[in-house]
Amino acid sequence: xxxxxxxxxxxxxxxxILVAPVGLVFWRSFEHGWDPFWAAVSNPDxxxxxxxxxxxxxxxxxxxxxxxxxxxLAIVRRRIPGMGxxxxxxxxxxxxxxxVVGLALYLLYARDGWFGGWLLGHGVRxxxxxxxxxxxxxxxxxxxVVREVVPVLREIGTDQEEAAATLGASAFTTFRRITLPAIxxxxxxxxxxxxARSLGEFGAVSIVSGGIAGRTQTLTQYVQASYENxxxxxxxxxxxxxxxxxxxxxxxxxxxxxxxxxxx
Amino acid sequence: xxxxxxxxxxxxxxxxxxDDVSIDVESGSLTALLGPSGSGKxxxxxxxxxxxxxxxxxxxxxxxxxxxxxxxxxxxxxxxxHYAPFTHMTVWSNVAFGLQIRRRPKAEIAARxxxxxxxxxxxxxxxxxxxxxxxGQRQRMALARALAAEPEVLLLDEPFGALDARVxxxxxxxxxxxxDEMDVTTIFVTHDQEEAxxxxxxxxxMNKGRVEQAAPPRELYDxxxxxxxxxxxGPVNRLDDAWVRPHDVELQHExxxxxxxxxxxxxxxxxxETRVDLVRDDGERLHAxxxxxxxDLLELEQGDIVFVRTRRERTxxxxxxxx
Numbered sequence: 001x002x003x004x005x006x007x008x009x010x011x012x013x014x015x016x017i018l019v020a021p022v023g024l025v026f027w028r029s030f031e032h033g034w035d036p037f038w039a040a041v042s043n044p045d046x047x048x049x050x051x052x053x054x055x056x057x058x059x060x061x062x063x064x065x066x067x068x069x070x071x072x073l074a075i076v077r078r079r080i081p082g083m084g085x086x087x088x089x090x091x092x093x094x095x096x097x098x099x100v101v102g103l104a105l106y107l108l109y110a111r112d113g114w115f116g117g118w119l120l121g122h123g124v125r126x127x128x129x130x131x132x133x134x135x136x137x138x139x140x141x142x143x144x145v146v147r148e149v150v151p152v153l154r155e156i157g158t159d160q161e162e163a164a165a166t167l168g169a170s171a172f173t174t175f176r177r178i179t180l181p182a183i184x185x186x187x188x189x190x191x192x193x194x195x196a197r198s199l200g201e202f203g204a205v206s207i208v209s210g211g212i213a214g215r216t217q218t219l220t221q222y223v224q225a226s227y228e229n230x231x232x233x234x235x236x237x238x239x240x241x242x243x244x245x246x247x248x249x250x251x252x253x254x255x256x257x258x259x260x261x262x263x264x
Numbered sequence: 265x266x267x268x269x270x271x272x273x274x275x276x277x278x279x280x281x282x283d284d285v286s287i288d289v290e291s292g293s294l295t296a297l298l299g300p301s302g303s304g305k306x307x308x309x310x311x312x313x314x315x316x317x318x319x320x321x322x323x324x325x326x327x328x329x330x331x332x333x334x335x336x337x338x339x340x341x342x343x344x345x346h347y348a349p350f351t352h353m354t355v356w357s358n359v360a361f362g363l364q365i366r367r368r369p370k371a372e373i374a375a376r377x378x379x380x381x382x383x384x385x386x387x388x389x390x391x392x393x394x395x396x397x398x399x400g401q402r403q404r405m406a407l408a409r410a411l412a413a414e415p416e417v418l419l420l421d422e423p424f425g426a427l428d429a430r431v432x433x434x435x436x437x438x439x440x441x442x443x444d445e446m447d448v449t450t451i452f453v454t455h456d457q458e459e460a461x462x463x464x465x466x467x468x469x470m471n472k473g474r475v476e477q478a479a480p481p482r483e484l485y486d487x488x489x490x491x492x493x494x495x496x497x498g499p500v501n502r503l504d505d506a507w508v509r510p511h512d513v514e515l516q517h518e519x520x521x522x523x524x525x526x527x528x529x530x531x532x533x534x535x536x537e538t539r540v541d542l543v544r545d546d547g548e549r550l551h552a553x554x555x556x557x558x559x560d561l562l563e564l565e566q567g568d569i570v571f572v573r574t575r576r577e578r579t580x581x582x583x584x585x586x587x
Contacts, residue, residue, distance in 0.1 A: 167413065
């Protein structure tokens with residue numbers, strides 16, 4: 001009996017918190033059929049917002065993946081003084097509200113900020129443009145690969161890497177043929193989480209992007225703007241796009257994660 | 265190739281793992297580094313392999329200074345204590361790794377890997393993954409992998425430590441044959457004195473980061489340099505200030521000038537040999553090791569009074585009471 005109670009409670013909780021809201025979005029998007037949905041998502045501003053969101057993710061995810069793997073190696077494998085601090089700093093984006101991140105970037109790159117004046121003087125526009133959106137997204141999605149990779153690196157230990165070295169493999173060959181395959185599922189999982197976070201980022205981006213429709217508006221911002229303009233169909237349709245992107249990343253994760261693999 | 269370590273010191277923080285250690289390993293020999301855990305034997309092996317950099321001292325391979333040489337360049341095969349298999353590769357790829365690194369032609373690699381798998385009795389298991397092998401098979405795979413690139417030095421860290429007794433015995437005999445067939449200088453680390461005595465033609469006894477004695481097995485057993493070696497290599501009794509091996513304890517029913525009275529506490533029959541636990545009249549305990557026939561002749565029973573005579577007693581000036 002208690003077993004059923006636990007099952008019922010957890011399923012009920014999931015239904016209430018997760019399934020109902022997402023389901024409602026889908027239902028409202030399609031309640032008048034396919035045509036209004038298609039009209040809403042093929043609106044040029046919506047298409048642009050989707051494209052901008054993807055363009056940001058396509059740059060932010062590989063950069064944070066590369067950084068994440070290197071940073072994980074540095075934290076676990078090298079005895080570099082100060083790595084403990086780095087390890088703690090990596091978690092900052094998890095703890096910090098994205099709004100604060102946005103504000104910090106704003107202060108840094110505004111005309112009278114530390115970097116903003118100089119950059120503008122050299123013709124580089126950061127705020128209210130692609131660079132600021134990218135920076136904000138990279139900031140908030142920074143920790144995921146590191147957090148996935150570090151425990152797996154700790155677990156596999158240095159034995160295999162040392163064995164490769166005694167067999168004549170250079171540091172790079174050891175990384176490519178031994179370390180990377182051993183952490184591949186952790187990296188893949190980290191990539192999926194990074195992607196999901198990049199696609200869904202709203203708080204930090206909404207402060208630094210300016211949210212100009214058709215120019216600096218990301219998909220999440222498009223949802224908000226549509227909603228505020230009483231364009232409920234547009235808001236729901238864009239939400240469905242976001243949800244579909246999320247489903248696609250989750251699917252990728254499920255495919256990438258081998259059954260019963262400990263590292264994922 | 266001959267290997268030499270000269271005045272090697274290695275610290276891990278406050279802990280001194282190796283304290284001014286010098287050893288000399290003859291080319292083509294099978295040498296054991298024997299000692300209790302924490303004696304520095306594995307650290308010494310890792311220093312020789314280049315996996316650990318010494319704080320002081322030097323390593324010479326074939327007379328050439330190798331202290332600062334990267335492990336990749338030492339021409340050393342290393343078998344790790346837990347074998348360190350490449351878990352995402354098949355057995356075949358594990359063995360081929362060292363050859364692929366050296367960019368040997370594919371046909372040569374295939375031929376060599378098949379030959380090695382045959383040698384370590386893993387033919388037909390090449391497509392398995394290391395997790396699908398038993399402990400003994402994994403161990404042999406690690407050996408084949410280390411031997412693939414034809415190293416002139418083979419280093420083994422507790423090679424049989426994680427295996428059950430029967431497999432261990434098999435592998436020992438097999439390693440001995442392998443060493444005889446291949447011209448490779450072999451050093452292995454062990455805490456098992458029996459293993460060292462059985463396999464090695466030279467044994468380096470280590471304790472607390474220092475070398476206690478380096479000698480052939482027989483010399484080590486018959487002429488231990490100090491009380492530690494005496495007590496660590498082979499079974500031992502301590503009587504007053506002297507040490508004596510259990511097989512040098514003689515029992516008889518009648519006293520004569522040099523015997524001491526003792527009572528039989530227990531008689532343990534271990535197949536061929538019989539171990540007799542005794543308590544001397546002054547309360548000191550000792551063991552005697554008799555052949556089965558000797559024991560049968562004496563008809564020993566628990567509680568019997570016997571007379572003990574000892575041969576080849578040893579005393580050491582530096583006796584540090586280490587048993």
